[in-house]
Amino acid sequence: MAPEVMEGPYYINNEYVRTDLTETQAGVKLVLDIGVVDIVTCTPLPNAFVELWAANATGEYGGYPAGNPTHVHTETFLRGGYYTNANGIVEITTLYPGFYESRTAHIHTMIHKDWQQHANGTLISQSGSLVHVGQFFFEETWNDKIYETLPYTTNKQPRTLNTEDELIEGANGGGYNAFIDLELLGDDISEGVLGYITVGVDTRKSYPIENKYSL
Incomplete structure (x- = not known):
C-alpha cells in the first residue's frame, strides 16, 4: 500500500479532466503510466481518477506565481488528470518536474473514487x-541528466537532493517504492521519457482535501 503523504500548499481544486497536462510549458516530456490497485480486493481499480500536479522546469507551480501559496491565478499547466481503464491503468502526459528550495523533483498525486465532473470538463474535487x-519521486541519476538540459538549467533556485528532502522517506515507507521507473522514449532525453508506477490504495478510506482554492 502506498503511504499517505502531505497534500502540500500548491493544490488547486476542480482542475481539468485531460490526459495531457503540458500546455505551452517547455521541458522533457514525461509519459506516465500509473496502475491503481485496490488493496481490499487485491484487484485493479477501474474508473479511479488519478490527479497530478507538479512544478515546471524552473520550479514554479501553475496557479501560484513565484511560489506564493497565498496568491492564486488561472494558470493550469502541469495540473489535471484522468481515470483508469478496466485494467486499473491510466496514461498521462506531463513534463519532468523541476526542483525548488527544500524539495527534490517530485509529482503530487490524488486518487479519487466515485468522482464526478462539471459540465465544463473539470473535476469536482470534493465529489466521491x-x-x-x-x-x-525520481532516481538522482535521472535528475542529474535532465537538469543538465534546457530549460532546467535556467532554474535559479537552490537544488535539493533526494537525500535532503524531508518527505521522501515517508513516501517510501512500509516497503512501498515511490520512485518512478523510467526509460527513454527515443534515442536520447530530448525525445522524452516513459515512466511506470503502481499505487496500492485502501478504497475504504476517504481523506479530506485541505486546500480550498479552486480553478
Missing part, C-alpha cells in the same frame, strides 16, 4: 472519496 494523497 479521496482514497489516496501521495507523491512520486
Whole structure:
C-alpha cells in the first residue's frame, strides 16, 4: 500500500479532466503510466481518477506565481488528470518536474473514487472519496541528466537532493517504492521519457482535501 503523504500548499481544486497536462510549458516530456490497485480486493481499480500536479522546469507551480501559496491565478499547466481503464491503468502526459528550495523533483498525486465532473470538463474535487494523497519521486541519476538540459538549467533556485528532502522517506515507507521507473522514449532525453508506477490504495478510506482554492 502506498503511504499517505502531505497534500502540500500548491493544490488547486476542480482542475481539468485531460490526459495531457503540458500546455505551452517547455521541458522533457514525461509519459506516465500509473496502475491503481485496490488493496481490499487485491484487484485493479477501474474508473479511479488519478490527479497530478507538479512544478515546471524552473520550479514554479501553475496557479501560484513565484511560489506564493497565498496568491492564486488561472494558470493550469502541469495540473489535471484522468481515470483508469478496466485494467486499473491510466496514461498521462506531463513534463519532468523541476526542483525548488527544500524539495527534490517530485509529482503530487490524488486518487479519487466515485468522482464526478462539471459540465465544463473539470473535476469536482470534493465529489466521491479521496482514497489516496501521495507523491512520486525520481532516481538522482535521472535528475542529474535532465537538469543538465534546457530549460532546467535556467532554474535559479537552490537544488535539493533526494537525500535532503524531508518527505521522501515517508513516501517510501512500509516497503512501498515511490520512485518512478523510467526509460527513454527515443534515442536520447530530448525525445522524452516513459515512466511506470503502481499505487496500492485502501478504497475504504476517504481523506479530506485541505486546500480550498479552486480553478
